[in-house]
Amino acid sequence: MSSPATPNGSQQDLADEQPQAPPVFHNFLRAFYPFHPSYSVSDSSVTLPLSEGDVILVHSIHTNGWADGTLLLTGARGWLPTNYCEAYDPEEMRNLLKALLNFWDLLRSTSVNDSEIFGNQEFMKGIIAGVRCLLERTDCLTRESAIIQRHEGLRRGRKSLLSELSSLVKTAKRLQETQRGMLHSAEDVNDIVDEMILKAFRIVTKGVRFLDVLEEDRSLRAPAAVTVMDTVVEESHVPPTPPADLMGFEEQSNASDVSSRADASQASSDLVLPCMSDVAHAANAPVNKRLSSITTMSASPTSHRLSQNINRLSGISHRVSLAGPPPLSRPQHLVSERLNKSHDAFLSHLGSFIGRLHLQSQSRPELAFAIKLTATSGGDLLAVIDVVCSNTSSSDMLPRARDSMFDRIQDLVSSAGQIIHDAASQEEDVIMQQDNGVLLLAATGCVKAAGECVAKTKWVIERVGDFECEVESGSLGIDLSVLDVPFERRPSVATSVAGSTASQATSVAGSCRTVESCSSGVQRLRTSSTDKPLPELPQVTSPVVDETPDLPPQQESPPNTRPSSLLHDESLSSTVSSVSSLRPTLPPLPKLSTSLLPGEDYSPVEKANQDTDFQSSFQSEPGTVSSAGSSATYHSRDSESSLVSQTSTRATTPDHTMGPKNKPSMSELSNGGSSTQAEEVDDVECKLLEKTYAYELMFNKEGQVTGGSIPALVERLTTHESTPDATFVSTFYLTFRLFCTPVQLAEALIDRFDYVVESPHMAAPVRLRVYNAFKGWLETHWRDETDREALDLIEPFAEHKLSSALPSAGRRLLELAQRVSSEGSLVPRNVSSMGKTNTSIAQYVPAETPHPAVSLSRSQVNALQGWKNGGTMPSVLDFEPLELARQLTVKQMTIFCAILPEELLASEWMKKGGVGAPNVKAMTAFSTDLSNLVAETILQHSEVKKRATVIKQWIKIAHQCFELHNYDGLMAIICSLNSSTISRLRKTWDMVSPKRRDMLRQLQAVVEPSQNNKVLRGRLHDHVPPCLPFLGMYLTDLTFVDIGNPATKQLQSAGCGDGAEENGAGGRTVVNFDKHTRTAKIIGELQRFQIPYRLTEVPELQEWLEAQVVGVRDGDQGNVQVSYYRKSLLLEPREAAPRTPIEGPSGGSGQRTGDLFGWMTRDRGIAPVMV
Amino acid sequence: MSRHKHHQPCRELHVVVLGAGGVGKSCLTAQFVHNEWIESYDPTIEDTYRTQLQVDGRQVVLEILDTAGTEQFVAMRDLYMKSGQGFILVFSITSSSSMSEIEMLREEITRIKDDENVPIVIVGNKADLEDQRSVPRQRAFACSQSWNAPYYETSARTRTNVNAVFIDICRQLLLRDEKYGDLDRLSDDRDYDKDGIMGLGKRKKRRTRRPDGNRCVIL
């Protein structure tokens, strides 16, 4: 976030928007002028009275300049005019403000029964780190610091801040206990959560106040500089210190009109927050009432949590995180939500496409259809991105990513078009395998480009605020008709499908439905917006504040320009439906009083009178915001205010003549402190002094780490205050080499070991965990090839630092280091020795399930024996399908179990011919061999009947594989049978009994790749091992995660002080840990099945199987698929009127596409030459 | 798909294995999770294991936290006690001080949890070393009675009763769930022992009312 400098500056920011500088969504605003609406509030909305200096958490901003926000002071939520406010984002406060956002998002979106989140206190860390950062940046971290020692007010302010913090920590503990122990505790969890949110608000409020005092002190201490001040201030980005203290205001107006002001309190009330102990009981109750009254008004009677109480309008920009679950928002209209949805749709089409590409025959019409679906969904995604683009012109980063994604889609379409043309010109029905390589490259290119583009779009959305919009599924601008030649000339996707198979028809129908519902959604929205014009908005009947005729033009109604530039640039994109039709007729913003201008005279009395009007009407409304809650504490504020000087903070501050200047009341600041026990505050202070990188961590709403700097991740790995998070730890070990070098990890761990001494109370556990992290690394996760260089750090660390702190640990680590250095690694890191902090979930297999008896007859044994002695080789028909399936399964499972997790990282199997992933390669190679074996054994017979018998045998074997839950084997066999080479043998299939064909149909349904293997995924969902899943599915998922997600993320507005922000460098760049978590999750899923079958291996049969496979492989000169296809043509020449010989659900009628997994062995990004 | 929803694995149970150093906590865990016997001794700091198993027909994911027993590494015990749902308290029948240790641990747990009925299993390990026994069975029985927690004598070396211990704690946790959630399912007692491991008649009722003389399982 850019830091607004002064009220002047930021006022301009809001008011005087230049078109080329796009608006930035400010999460926090601060009122620089009081707002007291005098009209009565309609029954559907609430306006939020503001006092000068109030800080507001903004949820959304309407195009007309009204913002939906929550007043931190009271927790009240309502609409407020943004032109009364300036952005609030002083550098010192940034981390705390950001932490508050996260805190709010987490607490309001989490299901309250989620003990996992509240079970550990992780979510508290951000707030604590934020407070720490504030104090650190102001040089007030310790009680002993010079400023604190010198300035009594600051000392008390600091103490009060800390006591608020301590109070929050205590409430969080209580929540934890409620969650943990008594599930049916009397205390409503919702109440505690509300209380916590209010306390967090209060912490920020105190922080704001603290900073104000500090600023004032600074300006006081540099009186000579006053005249220069404004420029200096502006340039050095010193946070704004608008006249914030209501206390002082109160005092002055006391003189003129005490009573009215007193009633107006709830807005201006503030600083004297109820002390923590009675928050829950006394003060909290009315506050909650207030919250729930808002809830009722916005028609959500279900809950009174802070989170859920407001309706949203179209034409509003939101804080991004609001796109989440609040029931009353319409997340489907939010651009972030549309982005996610269309990205998902695009990926899923690409996934299905890739699935078909490497698994199954692809005829030209099928290919054309799949590409069209993909391109169309890509177009939809681009349309959403265009909407976002049109709302930000800040840099060309997004347009560039967008263009590159467009190019990738275009590549895909034109490659496919080319291939289809070529195939047509050669009168081939088939797509050749080298073509598949091209398509795969193009498709993965799309995945990657889309991933990058979406990540950047999200970043932009976060910056400008989420907003609602209508997107018409756009014309892509790519000529899809290239795909139609020569069998289909019409560009429409729907019609081109007409002749296609059933499953395709369904999926098209599906996509049509989506389009339909989408557009009907638009219609509905439009209708409703005319029928019932936005009931949520305040019916403003009169401007609130005195109007002065000669306002400077840009202050007339400033924010209007901002949102319109946000949403209203038709020239930029044809895909944005005109927003104007949706724009509600909102009341104009109340005009600002010219009293803001220096020299203007303003009468406080007049103002107060209006307040009184407002107040009375406001309070007489039963459903409106009530001020009861805070007015009780209101009067206690004025005791010490006279201590504070009345000097204005800044010469440049618009002269608020009606109000006194900044005068924070110290009684307020100290108020909280006095009510808390000193030790608790000490406790918190202790916590604060901890050096921490917590602010460099990012969490999702489930509380999982989604990003972080390396020190922050290491800190999390060795946290002192929770039991280890198994997912995090295992993901870390598995993937750390992807984001840091082993040396960096060692350094970070050692650094962690060092800096924790500053916090004695946690040093012991943290140091143990650092030791344990090293230990686990060396014992179970060591990779000699890459990690060896880290030993140069680890050994001395063990010998010295660790030994002196924990002698036995030091000895042990040294011993481990010496052992890995001599032996490479300590244990063969295969499946059986895994377990500690691993991604895999071992399955407990009940001991000693007996192996089933081998199904091998005497004569079969003899036949094998005879073959070994030089006799003829038995054929596939000579054995029981059951036993063949078992032996296949045993063989495949052995390879599957040998797959190491690191083979699955970073698309290793696609790089350098897969040298880094030998077992993955072996597994896919075997599947390909098996497929070829199926084709070979069928095609070797010239008699139709014989071929039919072999087909039947394979169907039975496939069926047995299915019964054994060997889906990889099943897939290989079915693919082969589905291939056009085999499926076109109509005469042969005619001899296969309907019963077998029916069996085949059912099996085909299981491995049907449509919708990204939906059927198979469903089956595997909670499958109990033993089971051999289809490896290709995991590989596809892993590829998508790997290339579809950027390696890093931007930490928004954190990291104390990184100012640069255009061109997407808004915050620190941190590890995109989410990507790794997803990867680890998929790998964990796979590992779940790495458990051998309880089946007896028959060596003779294994040998025979091997010989069969080798036979096929030897015959494989060049393009085995082509030769099979020719053979097929020879056996049953083309008929005049081709028809589909067998109707499977997958309905293939093109040539089988060769090496099943050939695509995996290619290097990404290199010319698509198939290996 | 990058956003493909992976399934939520069934019920997750968090169990902590506590006990003095060298009593065989890690060996028991390794036997249970990996069917492996570890001869050597390497003091643990903390290790987590995840395993999926069926208990009374329900799939559960069991997260086992193997902890440190040795004095200098026990800094995080309080944390474990706070966050664990069920506890396996292990002593070695060859060391009476290890028995005293778990008495202390039990006390800590009930204090921290403020709950007398925290799911606990008492384990007397190294039962294969009967000749070196120094904890009389009576003493363990007495604990079992007064804590209302089942007692098993196990051997990580021979894998005796290893499964029974972990299944018992899972069952206790599941029953606790039911007790709070779905009271009428309490009557749904099934015999388990389908897997043929040793484990004499154990009951599944929560240790609520009737005291139970049959909760101790020995060799």
Ligand SMILES: Nc1nc2c(ncn2[C@@H]2O[C@H](COP(=O)(O)OP(=O)(O)OP(=O)(O)O)[C@@H](O)[C@H]2O)c(=O)[nH]1
């Ligand atoms: N004879 C016999 N020895 C055992 C048995 N269980 C464990 N041991 C041995 O006791 C030693 C310690 O076992 P561990 O499982 O590492 O002990 P621990 O309780 O995990 O120890 P800490 O991690 O230090 O708390 C090892 O040498 C084991 O071989 C058992 O049932 N019988």
Ligand SMILES: [Mg+2]
């Ligand atoms: Mg151990």
